[in-house]
Amino acid sequence: MMLDGKIAVITGAGPGLGRTLAVLMAREGADVVVAARSAETLAAIAGQVEAEGRRALAVPTDISDPAQAARLAETAAGRFGRVDVLVNAAFPGSHRRDVLDMDDAHLERWRRAVETAAFGTLLACRHIAPHMVAAGMGSIVNITSMSSRGGYAGRSDYAAGKAAVHLLSHCLADELGPSGVRVNCVAPGWIASDVLDDWMRARAEAENTTFEAIRARDTAAMALRRIATEEDVARAVIWLASDQAAATTGATIDVNAGQYFT
Incomplete structure (x- = not known):
């Protein structure tokens, strides 16, 4: 029970990693507040947390909106009295478009993506961290990416947004450390999912080969x-959120199966 009795807030709690985080944190003893734009998705995740025997609160939130971010912090602290852990995982999907091919609509999606990742993370920290500072303890874990330190064609929105969160985390670690609040990152690489499989199938078709050949080539790297x-x-996030990482701040844990070393 690495998070026994802790109150955790997860932004960007969607049906993938966000759901897994919420359920595993509940199994480790945390009560969980989930925030994202889809009320229906949040209700389902909250139900899974409660099925693990922990308390749950779903707060529909556009984390890039200052008023909604403030409301999330007030609602979470008002319900549970404190916040011990904040996990920032919000990021809209990338559109895979080269910069010189972007029209006005693509440029707006780029702005929105970076705003959600960077400004949204900033807002969540700005409004929730004061509760941790008042308690003299707390852990913030920001989900960045392997792409935060190495961009490639067509993914500038994703890379820029995650890189901003990466360095924001360093700044916050320095600012909040004297108050006993730790700030760290978990940087995933590829994550096994139907979306990743679909991308591999598309590449296989483009290269006139098989899905199995593409997957074998990718995993060989x-x-x-x-x-x-x-x-x-999620397990890396839970460790950083727990008291077992009490002397760790300003750090990044890479979870990419050895695809990229730092």
């Missing part, structure tokens, strides 16, 4: 010869 799972990522 990973030291562990496998693709990380949502649970692999």
